[in-house]
Amino acid sequence: MKDQTQVPKHVAIIMDGNGRWAQMRRRPRLVGHHAGAKRVREVVRACPDLGVKYLTIFAFSTENWKRTQTEVAGLMKLFKRYIRREAQNLLEEGVRVRFIGDRVKLEPALVDLMDGLELLTADNDKVHLTIALNYGGRDEVTRAAKRMAYDVSMGKLNPRDVCDETFPKYLDTHVLPDPDLVIRTSGEARISNFLLWQSAYAEYEFIDTLWPDFTSEVFAEVVGRFGVRERRFGAVPV
Numbered sequence: 001m002k003d004q005t006q007v008p009k010h011v012a013i014i015m016d017g018n019g020r021w022a023q024m025r026r027r028p029r030l031v032g033h034h035a036g037a038k039r040v041r042e043v044v045r046a047c048p049d050l051g052v053k054y055l056t057i058f059a060f061s062t063e064n065w066k067r068t069q070t071e072v073a074g075l076m077k078l079f080k081r082y083i084r085r086e087a088q089n090l091l092e093e094g095v096r097v098r099f100i101g102d103r104v105k106l107e108p109a110l111v112d113l114m115d116g117l118e119l120l121t122a123d124n125d126k127v128h129l130t131i132a133l134n135y136g137g138r139d140e141v142t143r144a145a146k147r148m149a150y151d152v153s154m155g156k157l158n159p160r161d162v163c164d165e166t167f168p169k170y171l172d173t174h175v176l177p178d179p180d181l182v183i184r185t186s187g188e189a190r191i192s193n194f195l196l197w198q199s200a201y202a203e204y205e206f207i208d209t210l211w212p213d214f215t216s217e218v219f220a221e222v223v224g225r226f227g228v229r230e231r232r233f234g235a236v237p238v
């Protein structure tokens with residue numbers, strides 16, 4: 001199983017440390033989020049050269065609503081701006097964009113932009129970018145269970161057929177492969193409710209770099225480290 005050249009096909013990132021990055025510069029937290037958005041652009045562009053086909057980023061969690069109204073509103077504005085400004089570039093660069101998370105609580109203007117970007121880039125296949133927005137792993141699993149229970153109640157699904165291959169079909173990520181590598185920036189070693197089901201066998205990299213300092217060089221370095229790790233998926237080494 002040891003392969004010196006293996007590349008993580010799917011990388012998921014918990015982009016943490018924007019607030020601290022701004023505080024260190026005595027600037028408002030939103031300045032850190034704006035700097036973080038620049039890194040999102042850079043990291044997405046770096047994917048083809050690194051051989052990363054799927055990139056999933058944690059932009060806003062179901063818990064992030066607890067932040068101040070100013071920060072939440074600023075983040076929502078930033079997401080809308082990112083979609084408006086980047087749509088054409090993403091289309092031309094071959095990036096297919098998807099959003100995961102519960103859209104019900106998001107403002108309609110943002111949801112329209114998200115739907116539009118998904119539709120616009122639906123034929124792209126070079127890089128698959130998934131943005132987790134109002135996303136929580138437990139929330140996703142709960143929503144999936146609800147949908148599955150509904151299918152059972154409608155006679156569309158036999159409870160006897162429920163297995164660990166059926167269940168992920170109800171998750172937001174149903175069209176994506178499981179992540180091979182999950183990166184969290186800013187020195188915190190927590191999963192924070194991100195891709196709970198999907199990351200069962202993922203490798204984790206907790207790095208000290210704050211997200212606004214996460215350059216494509218740092219990204220390449222972390223992805224490179226994955227190449228020398230040995231993944232066993234519960235089996236013994238061969």
Ligand code: FPP
Nearest residue numbers: 015016017018019020033036037040059082
């Ligand atoms: C965590 O840092 C970061 C967030 C909650 C927001 C992530 C958003 C971006 C990187 C903005 C751009 C995203 C897109 C998709 C355009 P934190 O605020 O928790 O940092 P702290 O732990 O230092 O306070």
